[in-house]
Each structure stands twice: as C-alpha cells, then as structure tokens.
Amino acid sequence: MRVPIVLIAAALAAAAPVARGQAVPYEVVKDGIPSPLTATTPGAAARGKLLLQQRQQANCLQCHAIKGLNGGSSAPPLDGIGASLTVPQLRLSVVDFSQVAAGRAMPSFHKARGDAAPRLSAQEVEDVVAYLATLRL
Secondary structure, three states: OOOOHHHHHHHHHHHOOOOOOOOOOOOOEOOEOOOOOOOOOOOOHHHHHHHHHOOOOOOHHHOOOEOOEOOOOOOOOOOOHHHHOOHHHHHHHHHOHHHOOOOOOOOOOOOOEOOEOOOOOHHHHHHHHHHHHHOOO
C-alpha cells in the first residue's frame, strides 16, 4: 500500500518542532505556565544540563552557580530550585522572567521581542526546566 506524499508531508510538518526563531503561544496561570510548550517530546534533563553549561543560548552559569559546575555569583545559586519551585513556576521563570520579577536582570529566554528571535526553542525550554526540576539538593 502506498501512502500519498501529501499525507507524509503533513505528518512530518505536524511532528516537526517549532524552530528557535518562533515563540510558541503559552498561557500563564497564577504564578506559572502549567502546560508544556511542546506537545510531542517531553523535556530531557540531560539535554537541559548541557544547555545550561553552554555559553550560547542559555548561558545560565554566567550568573548562577550550581554545585559541581563552574558558575557565576551575580545571581542566586540554582541548587535546590527544583524543591523550591513547581515545574510551572520554573517554566515561567525560563520563558519570561519579567513576569516573575519585573526589573531583574535575568533575560527572558522564550519571549520574542520585536524582530529578535527567542534565545531558546520550546524544546530547549522544556529540557532546561526538566533539569532544573532535578535540582533538589
């Protein structure tokens, strides 16, 4: 049985992740974003840890410290953050920190600003959140 090419293309398009250049819509409920930004692939803590350590998109360790990793000291350490904040709160903090604490220096990683693309894709946000949730001291 041959599957029409149109159906294959539609299935691939539906499964393709949103590119880094596009912010996906999200809904803030109370003090967090309860729904994952991705519908197909859950966040992976191992990928999130790698993203935190990179000096590119996330660059969390420029300001934050995490036990066992070289990090900065200009922002609070992230040790125990997974025990202090819920996953929805962590997601909002990564997506748009200005909604958590206006006027703080931490960038918003998935909020598009004008023509500037988000620093992290929806999948990368979920990966970072998955890792942060493991930091329970």
